[in-house]
Amino acid sequence: MPLKMGSSERAPSKGRLTLGQFLKLVGACATGGEAKLSIQEGMVQLNGQVCTQRGRALQPGDLVAYRGRTYRVALDEQYGN
Secondary structure (H helix, E strand, C coil): CCCCCCCEEEECCCCCCEHHHHHHHCCCCCCHHHHHHHHHCCCEEECCEECCCCCCECCCCCEEEECCEEEEEEECHHHCC
């Protein structure tokens, strides 16, 4: 079940997490192709603004809005953060 605003989603701190990867990670999109099209069509907001760059690197604290839900990017402490 996708997370609502104020909840945290965890991702590895090493390497970079892109917007497209994040949408798949939280279950907002079932496939990378779905994430790509949704982003390219302007259906995704990053920190309150439409973002059409699926390769955009996310940072802890970023807010991603898609299909009426908002997700907060957070890092899991088990990965060293």
